[in-house]
Amino acid sequence: AQTVTQSQPEMSVQEAETVTLSCTYDTSESDYYLFWYKQPPSRQMILVIRQEAYKQQNATENRFSVNFQKAAKSFSLKISDSQLGDAAMYFCAYRSRTGTASKLTFGTGTRLQVTL
């Protein structure tokens, strides 16, 4: 079974600064997807960024980028030019790309605070 670990329960960043959230995962599969979801106080889960494991290039979405290290099974999220609206819980998630498994396996989350 796959597991996802987020070792930082809470992080804090000043507005306009850069912060990196860590995520590691364990799997025996070679083909899969990794995601970062944002959960603001409204509790809705919003997709931030997605990475296909077969792609070596790190995904980027505006101020959000990832550092995907497949051999190390590491998938960190970098938020540049942090904004107050970035304050939320961030969940790393894994999804298999093979077989019948289509569920997302989530980490325990990192609460990001953004300060002035």
Add this chain to the structure above:
Amino acid sequence: EPEVTQTPSHQVTQMGQEVILRCVPISNHLYFYWYRQILGQKVEFLVSFYNNEISEKSEIFDDQFSVERPDGSNFTLKIRSTKLEDSAMYFCASSVGRRLNTEAFFGQGTRLTVV
């Protein structure tokens, strides 16, 4: 922009009562999911549904739980006899496919409180 819609946003029920949580997935999506998040904990997979049958379920999804797509648009989660530990946020999600376009779109959630 199409979205997944869940109703109600908050439901309070007495222990032992049956509850039905409702979801309207995005119209051209084929895969449907329920997830649960107990307050302060991680989001956990409950069940996935495709072609009018369960494709995968977790250990949490025991005989007290059932899912149904009664009319081609709604996707429901039923808890037959609620327990205090069923209190959680329940998220519905849908995706176009399992392998192609793997993004799962989540609804805003239903907060279930069992008293």
